[in-house]
Amino acid sequence: MPYLTDLDDIREAIARYSQVKTLWLDIEVANYQSKDKAKVSLIQVLDDSTDLSGDQVTVLDVLQQPKLVDEFVEQIMIKPDLEKVIHYATYDLQYLGGKRKAKNVTCTWELAKSIPYYIIPLPNYQLKTLAESLCYFPPIDKSEQGGDWGKRPLSEKQLAYAKMDAVYVAQVHHRLLQLSQLTNPNPETENIDALVTRYQQIEPKWKELDTEIYHIKSRIKKAMIQRKINNVNGFQLSSQNRTTKTIKINELVKVLSSSEETFDLSLKVTSDWSKALGKIFEELPIDEVKETIMILREKEIDEDEDLPF
CATH class of the missing domain: 3.30.420.10 (Ribonuclease H-like superfamily/Ribonuclease H)
Known part of the structure; x- marks a missing residue:
């Protein structure tokens, strides 16, 4: 060396x-x-x-x-x-x-x-x-x-x-x-029949495990929320505040019909609406529903812990 x-x-x-x-x-x-x-x-x-x-x-x-x-x-x-x-x-x-x-x-x-x-x-x-x-x-x-x-x-x-x-x-x-x-073999040469067969072999077990995992995580989440626990054995519970804004379509039509501008918007009220409509958006009667969403995530291993490599 x-x-x-x-x-x-x-x-x-x-x-x-x-x-x-x-x-x-x-x-x-x-x-x-x-x-x-x-x-x-x-x-x-x-x-x-x-x-x-x-x-x-x-x-x-x-x-x-x-x-x-x-x-x-x-x-x-x-x-x-x-x-x-x-x-x-x-x-x-x-x-x-x-x-x-x-x-x-x-x-x-x-x-x-x-x-x-x-x-x-x-x-x-x-x-x-x-x-x-x-x-x-x-x-x-x-x-x-x-x-x-x-x-x-x-x-x-x-x-x-x-x-x-x-x-x-x-x-x-x-x-x-x-x-x-x-x-990652060439898709042109894949043995599709073999893949389908293998998929059919593992699908029942996958469904069983997938539903069990979902069920267990749901119970963990409910228990952590009830007991006000944020971290436990590799799981982390966090919250996000979400605001949903709604308007009546007829009110929107009235406002848009009185405007000379043309808007191409979806029916879902998002932040894009407020940006696109500008001041007109402020004139609309808006109902807001605020809720707190609890999110359960698996914590990833910190790869930096053992640095330098």
Whole structure:
């Protein structure tokens, strides 16, 4: 594993990697808990997806050389014909040019989310989970994830952890592409009879589970409302205030007939009506019905909890 700290060596590596077609990337951030003090410590780069040991991963130490991060962005991140594969790219792009500037970025977290749950029924889409479950890596030690990436020298354990994240990204990426192809075949070649048969096999069970889920959620919602509980075991209860405005059609016709303007409106009274009619809308007799709508949602897992990846 090349671990580069020299300015010229890092620049040479950046220039070399700018000529390839695909890179699998990861970064480590020093002081990541503080937005003001956070800065890139390491950039891990892999251009050989067959590497399972991390020997081909190049670790660029840019902690004290922020200009090299800018060069990495200018030569690699914004290059449209060079694919950059990153897990949970939203986080890394905060430090590598941003979503608007970076081009041709593939996010394995988003790719995993796009695959139906029944194909990969996982508790979350963290890199560790995907690498262990889809690529059969042994249990991954993430203890260094929250380590001090601002100190120097880095420990051997830190460097070993850093290089392997790029390996995990590459292997997870390839596995997700395979699964994506399996779950999104060409519609022209789909076996419709087989799909219909499978649908008919699972439909009764689906209806049973779907109605049970709806029934249970309704009971949870009623119980939480009655007991004034907002959060319980992964469910969150929130409220929204809704105002419904109604008018009599004959009153509307009278007002419109007295106006020289022509309006093309639906019968449902919405905010669009008030905008379209302007002052005329204010002249209409309006009945308002106000109600509070209770909404029950399943809380999503916060993917940021274990950052940085």
